[in-house]
Amino acid sequence: DIQMTQSPSSVSASVGDRVTITCRASQGISSWLAWYQQKPGKAPKLLIYAASSLQSGVPSRFSGSGSGTDFTLTISSLQPEDFATYYCQQANSFPGTFGGGTKVEIK
């Protein structure tokens, strides 16, 4: 299986801050990467697919970049509703392994 490593595991930030989360794949996955947001007690929500394509209805403050093995999720101006855990997932081959998650907490 392809291993996905996210960093940091947690980040403390304030409303309005720019937040960047990184994800590294153990082998090249082209642009086959997705990002999810999960709030406590809720199912994950797809934010970004194909590394940089915004899922319908997702605010434009979320953006994704990268290809090959290194990827980034950026929240340009953190809003109160963005405090959650974020996961990357490789979509290159089954099983689509997930990263360990990054918890974005209020500073």
Added chain:
Amino acid sequence: EVQLVQSGAEVKKPGESLKISCKGSGYSFTSYWIGWVRQMPGKGLEWMGIIYPGDSDTRYSPSFQGQVTISADKSISTAYLQWSSLKASDTAMYYCARLRYSSNPPDYWGQGTLVTVSS
């Protein structure tokens, strides 16, 4: 509107069997894969396996092969995840999710089914 509605929470004893369900609506159930994802308490997301209800093609993640069975009944647009003998370590939230292709990221998710296994 696409919806995946999962069956309710379960409390079981070790050694018991269980089958949980995921009913799809608002789309062509036989044209998309359905996957199952485990989330143990306080932990991350793990793919368990996927099924294509159109022809019942089923694939399991190596960690879950032989541990669970995934099935689907396309006549009622429902997918299933079952265990023949539960263990305490099966205690987790289980999500179903829809995928367009077998390695695609899921775009719609069920609300989750909490399974608690305790003596």
